[in-house]
Amino acid sequence: MKISEQLKKHRKIRQISQEGLAEVVHVSRQTVSNWETGRSYPDLQSLLLLSDYFEVSLDELVRGDVPMMKKTVDIKKMNVLTWIMIGGFILMIATLPLVKAFGWLGAIAPALSWGAAMAAAIVVEKIKKKYDVKTYTEILNFMQDEEMTPVQKVAEKKKLKQQRILYPVGAAVLTAILSYIVLTLF
Numbered sequence: 001m002k003i004s005e006q007l008k009k010h011r012k013i014r015q016i017s018q019e020g021l022a023e024v025v026h027v028s029r030q031t032v033s034n035w036e037t038g039r040s041y042p043d044l045q046s047l048l049l050l051s052d053y054f055e056v057s058l059d060e061l062v063r064g065d066v067p068m069m070k071k072t073v074d075i076k077k078m079n080v081l082t083w084i085m086i087g088g089f090i091l092m093i094a095t096l097p098l099v100k101a102f103g104w105l106g107a108i109a110p111a112l113s114w115g116a117a118m119a120a121a122i123v124v125e126k127i128k129k130k131y132d133v134k135t136y137t138e139i140l141n142f143m144q145d146e147e148m149t150p151v152q153k154v155a156e157k158k159k160l161k162q163q164r165i166l167y168p169v170g171a172a173v174l175t176a177i178l179s180y181i182v183l184t185l186f
Contacts (some may be wrong), residue, residue: 025049086117088118
């Protein structure tokens with residue numbers, strides 16, 4: 001059961017309003033409302049106070065939410081890593097003129113940018129593997145915390161074969177074109 005449902009259930013059992021519970025836990029009524037609607041989670045101190053007030057174990061209060069919290073953390077991590085990948089590739093292309101200006105010594109900055117982007121990509125791939133997410137649609141659904149139907153999963157698996165070939169080739173061609181443009185302009 002989600003913590004939002006647990007809070008509503010225990011609050012109704014105790015016959016206490018959101019405002020009353022907010023006073024007990026030393027937060028605003030809006031914060032309690034956000035917890036009950038699932039927009040945010042209580043911090044550890046609030047969870048302990050809630051557990052004491054409702055006279056239930058902390059485990060009982062958060063049971064079922066731990067995997068969801070881990071997934072939320074992974075989604076945030078994946079968002080940050082995606083921006084690191086994009087920034088790394090843009091920085092790599094932007095620093096390519098250094099190669100022309102300084103020779104092999106100038107290749108250090110693009111290589112480091114590429115390395116950062118690749119390291120972020122590897123971590124993203126590990127997260128995708130952990131949640132069995134492979135296609136673009138599956139990734140979007142994962143990031144939006146939505147589940148796919150079995151029919152959608154079968155359709156996405158068929159697309160996966162094409163994507164495994166087309167995406168890397170497309171990325172390589174695009175990188176080559178952008179690199180050529182940057183090197184000829186500078």
